[in-house]
Amino acid sequence: MSVFVHRAMLSRFYKLATTSVSSHACIVTIVNRMMSGCQSEKVVPKDEVIRFIQDCMYKAGTTLEDAYTVGHHLMIADYRGHFSHGMNRMQMYVKDIENRITDPTARPQIITDFQAIALVDGKNALGQVVGKYCMELAIEKAKKFGIGMVTTRGSNHFGICGYYTMMAMEQGLIGFNCTNTSPLMAPTRSVKAGLGTNPLSLGMATGDGDEFVLDMATTAVAVGKIELAIRKGEDIPEGWALDSDGNVTRDAEEAFEASLLMPLGGSERNSGYKGYGLALMVEILCGILSGSQFGPNIRPWKTGNDQIADVGHCFMAINPEAFASGSKERLSTLLKQLRNLPVAGEEPVLIAGDPERLHMKQVDREGGITYHPNQLKASEEFAKHMSVRPMKLVPKSV
Numbered sequence: 102m103s104v105f106v107h108r109a110m111l112s113r114f115y116k117l118a119t120t121s122v123s124s125h126a127c128i129v130t131i132v133n134r135m136m137s138g139c140q141s142e143k144v145v146p147k148d149e150v151i152r153f154i155q156d157c158m159y160k161a162g163t164t165l166e167d168a169y170t171v172g173h174h175l176m177i178a179d180y181r182g183h184f185s186h187g188m189n190r191m192q193m194y195v196k197d198i199e200n201r202i203t204d205p206t207a208r209p210q211i212i213t214d215f216q217a218i219a220l221v222d223g224k225n226a227l228g229q230v231v232g233k234y235c236m237e238l239a240i241e242k243a244k245k246f247g248i249g250m251v252t253t254r255g256s257n258h259f260g261i262c263g264y265y266t267m268m269a270m271e272q273g274l275i276g277f278n279c280t281n282t283s284p285l286m287a288p289t290r291s292v293k294a295g296l297g298t299n300p301l302s303l304g305m306a307t308g309d310g311d312e313f314v315l316d317m318a319t320t321a322v323a324v325g326k327i328e329l330a331i332r333k334g335e336d337i338p339e340g341w342a343l344d345s346d347g348n349v350t351r352d353a354e355e356a357f358e359a360s361l362l363m364p365l366g367g368s369e370r371n372s373g374y375k376g377y378g379l380a381l382m383v384e385i386l387c388g389i390l391s392g393s394q395f396g397p398n399i400r401p402w403k404t405g406n407d408q409i410a411d412v413g414h415c416f417m418a419i420n421p422e423a424f425a426s427g428s429k430e431r432l433s434t435l436l437k438q439l440r441n442l443p444v445a446g447e448e449p450v451l452i453a454g455d456p457e458r459l460h461m462k463q464v465d466r467e468g469g470i471t472y473h474p475n476q477l478k479a480s481e482e483f484a485k486h487m488s489v490r491p492m493k494l495v496p497k498s499v
């Protein structure tokens with residue numbers, strides 16, 4: 102079934118509902134079930150997801166604390182609905198440890214510390230361990246100086262950017278972070294990967310329960326969405342990827358094989374050069390400032406598993422109180438104004454972060470995370486491989 106047919110179904114469901122967040126969530130639940138192709142009435146409680154990942158990472162050689170850090174991060178990615186960056190990344194991390202590519206017990210180290218700014222060497226530790234350390238440092242600096250900025254080199258795949266953004270938001274701060282990644286994007290007019298999917302995230306809370314959490318790859322999509330299309334046997338929309346000859350393709354398998362994603366926006370005619378520019382901006386904040394690998398020099402995706410990643414990240418925490426007073430109230434007003442704009446169809450205007458919040462509500466209602474049967478099967482096999490207790494599923498609560 103194509104993406105477009107699913108969209109048509111989604112629209113039909115929207116017609117049946119009001120635009121309140123709760124009915125919206127209900128529709129997303131129904132549609133997610135259809136889209137995942139998952140009939141399972143079983144879910145995995147969030148704590149059990151963390152327990153399973155923690156057991157696997159600890160068995161692979163990390164400390165118990167670091168294993169928890171990775172487990173919590175990957176659970177949050179799945180909880181927010183970003184399954185491409187959740188538990189399904191764990192095997193990659195374990196493989197990198199088994200192949201002595203990542204150092205499972207390394208600690209990040211501050212190289213230079215200049216008031217609000219610091220440069221950190223991740224020492225080839227797990228990306229989530231480095232990321233948490235650096236955002237904690239940026240938060241500490243923001244509390245002291247109004248702003249904290251940390252760039253780091255010598256790191257690994259650190260998961261979803263949104264996790265670190267929310268660490269700052271929980272402290273009443275604005276959070277920003279980004280990372281470079283293995284080359285996957287063909288810059289506008291090129292037919293070869295020169296930059297990564299280079300995601301970035303910025304978030305700010307209003308103080309009255311609302312928030313903006315932008316968390317996005319600077320390619321049209323993260324590569325995980327193409328993997329998902331393959332799993333569902335769907336075509337991909339035009340503007341996502343090129344084939345090995347550099348032509349725009351709608352064939353998901355061809356796109357995955359070539360691994361040549363188009364920048365956010367797609368073709369030059371559709372302003373894809375803006376996504377390309379954003380990816381380069383991320384690269385400056387990460388690789389260029391930190392001295393990590395950068396652009397096409399980062400280990401290749403899929404075939405670079407025998408090389409150290411040495412990726413770079415950038416983290417910022419900013420105290421909004423350092424600027425004009427009332428910024429949280431103004432943000433609250435703005436978000437309400439945007440949500441209440443007249444709509445073209447049946448679907449309400451959303452704010453970045455809403456789809457993830459809706460997914461989390463669904464998980465909470467159902468008493469756990471619904472995984473695709475393939476993910477559950479892979480996890481069961483992986484439990485055997487690691488000799489750890491497999492994940493325990495429980496019946497959905499609704």
Ligand SMILES: NC(=O)c1ccc[n+]([C@@H]2O[C@H](COP(=O)([O-])OP(=O)(O)OC[C@H]3O[C@@H](n4cnc5c(N)ncnc54)[C@H](O)[C@@H]3O)[C@@H](O)[C@H]2O)c1
Pocket residue numbers: 183186258259260261262263280281282298299300301302314315316317318319322323324326450451452453454455456457
């Ligand atoms: N570590 C890495 O190497 C790496 C690389 C790429 C992506 N990622 C992560 O993968 C995840 C997925 O990235 P993505 O680009 O596929 O995300 P996405 O396209 O699903 O969402 C991007 C952003 O758009 C917002 N959004 C979605 N629909 C919206 C709407 N209708 N109105 C307003 N806002 C809307 C979302 O809330 C989100 O903030 C992110 O968490 C990202 O950090 C990580």
